[in-house]
Amino acid sequence: MRRPALLLVLPLLLTGGCAATDVGPADGPRSPTPGTEVFDQRAGQVAEAWRPGPDWRTGYVPLEGPTLLTGDPGFTPDTDAAFRAGWYRAEVPLPPTRVGGEIQFPDGRLTLPLVSAAEAYRQLDQGDPLPCPGRPKRPGRPTPGGPTVEPGPDGWATSTTQTACLPLTVTGVTFGAVPVRTSRGAAQVPAWLFAVKELATPVVRLAVAPTAVTPVPEPTAPARPLADGLVAAQDLAAVDGTRLTVRLGVGACDTGITPLVWERPDVVVVGGRVTRATGVCPDLLKLEPVTVTLAAPLGARAVLDVFTGAPLSIAPR
Structure with missing residues (x-):
């Protein structure tokens, strides 16, 4: 029986859509593209609702996991x-x-x-x-008497050497x-x-x-659902001065993925815009990395998701 290919997809948990890209500063000129004004309005609401406690500025609140490379x-x-x-x-x-x-x-x-x-x-x-069925007990040695077997994308495939x-x-x-x-x-x-x-x-x-360790504070999301065509940010892939690489949660058939960013001196809000596919499409969430450029280096500013209002952490490495 054919098994589905292992793509970078997850069950679709968020009803908002996919990411969009805006490489200009939030307070600078923007292209007149559909959805930008709606994003800016929601981003402003997310920023106003962000009220972390004093430990955010005085304690230790890590935005990465405890195991790193x-x-x-x-x-x-x-x-x-x-x-x-x-x-x-x-x-x-x-x-x-x-x-x-x-x-x-x-x-x-x-x-x-x-x-x-x-x-x-x-x-x-x-x-x-x-246990690894069909694999040798020691690495780099073939199974005595013939090839080993292990599951492949289309069923069971043979292999002469497999590491344990x-x-x-x-x-x-x-x-x-x-x-x-x-x-x-x-x-x-x-x-x-x-x-x-x-x-x-x-x-x-x-x-x-x-x-x-002080835990990340609970966010306060706007009461209204995310507008159609806008998508949430899932996490940060990298931070490099004024450049943020964000992973957006987009639909499997979405196109026109464009990141969006809104910033002010104390906070940055990110998300995206997509074009929804018509017709039948798998109900899957795909993580799409996109890069945005800020007007100033990120520094100690929180990066918030436009959907949930949650501060984004660095993705596990």
Whole structure:
């Protein structure tokens, strides 16, 4: 039986549509394209409703996940699967000693309790790999007596060599600091860097104790639904000065995907515009990366989704 191809799609959960692109500043001239005025009006409502508590400017509110990569790890399909699943094994002792540490923000410093390397590893390790039917128990060796088999897009396909489902091997750990996007801008955050034999770069686990992390505040979305033809932003893929790369949630058959941005000195609102397809189309949500250019560097400004009003975090790496 044919299985559906693995596309970057998710079940369609949002009723709003797809993203649009506006590469000019929010307070500058805009092209007279349909939907821009409606977007600007809703973006203004989202910005006015954004009322974070004092911890947004004084505490530690990370806008990235606690497990990071500092560069290109050189993933293979198997090591990528192990990283995403949290499969690890440690070949070295991990210090259980707790330490204190300091986060360096653009506007100041904050001392917080940290977890030990052993605690960080326990947070990182999510268990053993799941069984891989038809694959060898050791990597790079063919199954005795003939080829192995594994499921493919069109059913079961044969293969003479397949790597096994194995954990990543931790061969060392060091303490350091890594850049992390927070509610107060890009900060240097204490972290444990785990050297992994199978990867070209360490796997980083942020060292701030969970009790010292302030959660992202709940948003207040406008009461009205998102206008037809406008779409929500799902997360941030990258921040580079005045350029934001945002992933929009668009329909599988949408066209004319255009990002939209609205900004003021304290907040940025992003979303998109699309042209809806006519006729039958799969009910799927596709993540579409788009880039917008701000009038000024983002700095410590919150980036809000025009649909939910929620602050956007950096997508997992």
